[in-house]
Amino acid sequence: MASGPREKFDNPVVEWIDSRLPVFTLMNKEYGVFPTPKNFNYFWNFGAIAMFMLVTMIVSGIVLAMHYTANVGMAFDSVERIMRDVNGGWLIRYIHMNGASFFFIAVFIHMFRGMYYGSYKQPRELLWILGVVIFLLMMATAFMGYVLPWGQMSYWGATVITNLFSAIPLVGEKIVTLLWGGFSVDNPTLNRFFALHYLMPFVIFAVVFLHVWALHVTGSNNPAGIEPKTKKDTLPFHPYYTMKDTFGLLVFIIVYALFVFYAPDYLGHPDNYTPANPLVTPAHIVPEWYFLPFYAMLRAITFDIGIPFTDITIISAKLGGVLTMFGSIALLILLPWLDTHPIRSARYRPLFRTFLLLFVVVFVFLGYVGSQPADATLGPLPLSVFGLLGTAYYYGFFLVILPWLSKNEKGRDLPASIHESVLG
Amino acid sequence: MKTTILSLMVLSLMAFSVPVMASGDVEHPPHQHWHFNGMTGQFDKAAMQRGLKVYREVCSACHSMKRVAYRNLVDLGYTEDQVKNIAAEYTVTDGPNDEGEMFDRPARPSDHFVSPYPNENAAKAVNNGALPPDLSLIVKARHDGPNYVFGILTGYEEPPHGHELLPGQNWNKYMPGHVIAMAPPLSDGVVAYDDGSPQTVEQYAHDVVNFLVWAADPYLEARKRLGISVLIFLLVFTGIMYSVKKKIWSDVH
């Protein structure tokens, strides 16, 4: 990887290793002197924070796996044993449980930052796509992890989500049976989910490596959205950003610790403290909070789509919901080609900024819709109407507003350089 | 920009803190003052001991608590000998012995609380098909658990006019749907306290909630105590990092 001329290190041990395997040279190049735009704001901390959360989840997860039993008869009890009898087990489990939420918080903010400052635009398209892949893998991992305690919400969440695949025409039922390894969510399902839940974080780690690699090829975007031109525009990564990231990370950890120690179950659902029972459905099945906006989109399609004035259905309501939900993530992958405006940063695109902030509001609102029972109302109207409107805006933002703005938004004048944008 | 982000955060917090209720017309149980609440909340051991007494004399007739072991009772302030004596009052089936027979023996501190029924179906058969839930985690398994349990125990009423109850049904103003299979378990004076505490339904409910909170979350006190140390450490560390960051960046600005 790092080849070519190499500077000598003073420390003889370091030099001995580096002359044979230049890891220190590599680290110094990528994290020491790496030229980084000097105008980052605190939004740029969240990549490092997400990385920290991934490591936290892997470490706490490996320890938990040493005490956990993936069997429908014992899973719930083994988790309770961790909570009661394993030394400090409650702390490790609460770190892991809340860690999932805080990993998602970090990643959501990280993605928002990418959208706000146009970090997905040429030449960083692949960098962005790798990020969406990480997000997808995280969702799969989190979903399977939530099944492992084998509480009521674990079981019914797994049942509802795996049943989504039965919406696929012709082979849907077969695929669901294959996923379950039986005729319902049961022991084989729990076993394979555990195996995959243990495996996938390492896959995520590998994709994160590619993500960072791609980042270091193009260099970071920055709040001004213009490329660094001279040395005046950049700073070495260390110590400027290592120290700034550490400070930001600590602030984040304080909030995280507040939840772990003072509201460990706030982000979870009480039903998951009742062991799974295939014969009793909870009154109201909700996924974890980070899935709620997507869950709202899944439920927004309550009608069949067919050829008008005939009885022919092309897409059933169920398939429509599933397609809408997965489509919402597919749109993220396509984002670099939907928004082709030459200006990156929303700072210099007031219209884009307004629509994007509205998008965030709608996304949060969809989360609220997803958290409510299916028959809930808001004022005189059923909430599902708002779910549909929110979904329409989500899709409209990507498919109509962004392409339209790309052609028609004039935008403000860009500063001549990063250095100038900081001064002025 | 900053204010927008802030208002978004507030909005999202509001969205997620809306309690999820199955049906709208159920009155939310009123908030009680609990000793274990707050950042420095602690267990009230006297109340927990009384709560254990209420559980043993009333609730345990139908409700199991199979995740709690007798050895755990030292947390309530009992000595090991007292725990041994409490355990010995119960009988567990052990075995098989050398002849291959199952046999009964007094419970030991290492045993878990003995359940009133051998299995769930037996429990349902005796209780008109309704299963009395295990109470080990009941406080965590219900939204706003402590207030909910207190509400249920004190929320029995005559059904309002026009509501007919079937045999084996009772009316409780805090139960979702109001109809509950459990008959009012407590009445004034059913459990004799020897520490002079009032022997009222409210006091019993209060004590048993204290006991159940401990049962569901035995490390509550340890957790909150450790939390303080962790937060102090983090705050100091963050302060130091802030100065370091500021010093390093001072030549840039």
Added chain:
Amino acid sequence: MAAKTKNNQDGETRRDFLQLTAGAFGAVGAGAVAWPFINSLNPAKDTLALSTTEVDLTPVEIGQSITVMWRGKPVFIRHRTQEEIEEAREVDTADLRDKQTDEDRVEKPEWLVLVGICTHLGCVPVGQKNTEPRGDFGGWFCPCHGSHYDTSGRIRKGPAPKNLAVPPYEFTSDTSIKIG
């Protein structure tokens, strides 16, 4: 590559063909190796062995329902009253989302046998006990997303796309059935 003569072209075609064949063999081999691994995730033999259940219907009185387990799923068996049967038969199938007559859904009109899993997203509808809500059509109500089923287990209102499934079953005698 050097300039191509006629001979060379022949050689190249042959080489292309060989490479293509080799590639095809590799792909088939990889697929053949992958299949046992994927197939191992399908239901195992012990799971398949539990695929039939026999039920004695004698204790179920008119108006009562029982739930039995079949392949890990609840199966609802309702001993329908005369009113329930009539109600189910009066419906005009043209109004239904999933058009099926009641006659198509039962072997004997008084016995309704259904897989008790909502066809929307797999929850267990309520309504088995007389005390439980049965929705607007007197059959079952799914508490998850609000689907209403009628006294023939057909979807009448809410998001579910299909009627509650009728499992394969047969009467082994007047008062017992075999499901599966």
